[in-house]
Amino acid sequence: MKAVYCTAYGAPEVLKVVEIQQPTPKEGELLIRIHATAVNSGDVRIRKADPWAVRLIFGFSKPRQPILGGVFSGEVVGIGSGAHQFKVGDSVFGSTGMGFGAYAEFKTLPESGVIAHKPQSLTHLQAASIPFGAMTALHFIQKANIQVGQKVLVYGASGAVGSAAVQLAKHFGAEVTAVCSGANTELMNRIGADKVINYQKEELSIYDESYDVIYEAVNKLRFSQSIKHLKKGGTLILGAAGLSGMLRAGFSRLFGKKVLTGVIKESIHGMNFLNELIETGSYIPIVDRVFSLNEIAQAHEYVDLGHKKGNVVIQVIPTS
Numbered sequence: 001m002k003a004v005y006c007t008a009y010g011a012p013e014v015l016k017v018v019e020i021q022q023p024t025p026k027e028g029e030l031l032i033r034i035h036a037t038a039v040n041s042g043d044v045r046i047r048k049a050d051p052w053a054v055r056l057i058f059g060f061s062k063p064r065q066p067i068l069g070g071v072f073s074g075e076v077v078g079i080g081s082g083a084h085q086f087k088v089g090d091s092v093f094g095s096t097g098m099g100f101g102a103y104a105e106f107k108t109l110p111e112s113g114v115i116a117h118k119p120q121s122l123t124h125l126q127a128a129s130i131p132f133g134a135m136t137a138l139h140f141i142q143k144a145n146i147q148v149g150q151k152v153l154v155y156g157a158s159g160a161v162g163s164a165a166v167q168l169a170k171h172f173g174a175e176v177t178a179v180c181s182g183a184n185t186e187l188m189n190r191i192g193a194d195k196v197i198n199y200q201k202e203e204l205s206i207y208d209e210s211y212d213v214i215y216e217a218v219n220k221l222r223f224s225q226s227i228k229h230l231k232k233g234g235t236l237i238l239g240a241a242g243l244s245g246m247l248r249a250g251f252s253r254l255f256g257k258k259v260l261t262g263v264i265k266e267s268i269h270g271m272n273f274l275n276e277l278i279e280t281g282s283y284i285p286i287v288d289r290v291f292s293l294n295e296i297a298q299a300h301e302y303v304d305l306g307h308k309k310g311n312v313v314i315q316v317i318p319t320s
């Protein structure tokens with residue numbers, strides 16, 4: 001089968017299309033023919049070894065698992081002994097978790113993993129855009145326990161996570177202010193933001209507003225600014241915080257501010273919840289550009305620019 005190997009840490013050129021043996025499902029596993037995957041900020045961080053500590057977890061000189069790609073939409077084409085939740089022919093979507101491996105034509109996964117039936121209303125291309133951003137935003141937004149009528153600010157609202165956070169905060173009844181560049185105002189209106197701030201023209205500080213929840217999705221807003229615009233008793237989500245942000249979060253807790261940070265936990269409950277929102281039209285996929293598996297380096301180059309709108313999808317099977 002065709003797959004993409006990350007042959008070293010570095011620029012997109014380290015990604016090479018290779019021919020390797022197709023896997024066979026072991027006990028309790030499914031064999032999934034991948035129709036579409038996505039290039040997420042998670043894949044890019046590993047490819048670049050950014051932060052450097054990536055090397056400590058994923059391999060010192062190159063990723064031990066050479067096939068990146070953490071999300072997929074595809075079809076069950078084989079079933080290992082003892083697996084009985086899905087059948088051959090089922091359309092599924094989900095996350096491969098820290099095991100990655102979705103930049104390939106086939107992938108085996110335990111059926112108990114983060115795999116759900118694909119929403120019927122979505123194509124595989126659209127479905128592959130869902131798990132990364134939406135699962136991340138859902139994790140933090142559920143922890144923030146957003147109540148109807150609360151004011152929520154999403155900073156970096158046009159990326160995969162930010163656009164999911166806007167939609168989910170709206171779903172839970174919040175009044176949402178989205179911060180993004182002027183090019184994304186229309187997108188923000190389309191996904192339901194009540195107010196849009198163009199960070200290229202206006203500093204957040206010119207507004208005398210405070211929020212119940214601030215979701216800082218891209219690690220671009222100064223910590224002091226976030227705290228300043230947070231209501232007493234409010235919650236700051238530092239979804240993209242590095243080590244210093246996490247340390248600050250620890251200190252803030254000492255001063256009575258609630259700060260949520262850390263690595264998210266994906267769950268099948270989350271996938272099923274999202275599935276329902278999608279089928280009822282309460283959540284829409286945001287797909288920016290689509291590339292083929294052969295164009296994976298170009299797709300990474302585009303994501304490296306840091307301005308994708310929602311998600312960049314890789315079409316593994318041309319007819320998906």
Ligand SMILES: NC(=O)c1ccc[n+]([C@@H]2O[C@H](COP(=O)([O-])OP(=O)(O)OC[C@H]3O[C@@H](n4cnc5c(N)ncnc54)[C@H](OP(=O)(O)O)[C@@H]3O)[C@@H](O)[C@H]2O)c1
Nearest residue numbers: 041136156158159160161180181220240262263264307308
């Ligand atoms: N905690 C966790 O477990 C976890 C899980 C997943 C992801 N993350 C992290 O979450 C972060 C966001 O991920 P993502 O996939 O959403 O990223 P992304 O899609 O690559 O983000 C791209 C977006 O960032 C926006 N942006 C760039 N510069 C900005 C600025 N100065 N101010 C406001 N927005 C700006 C861009 O909007 P404009 O074009 O409008 O500027 C663009 O739409 C990443 O750092 C990722 O590592 C953390």
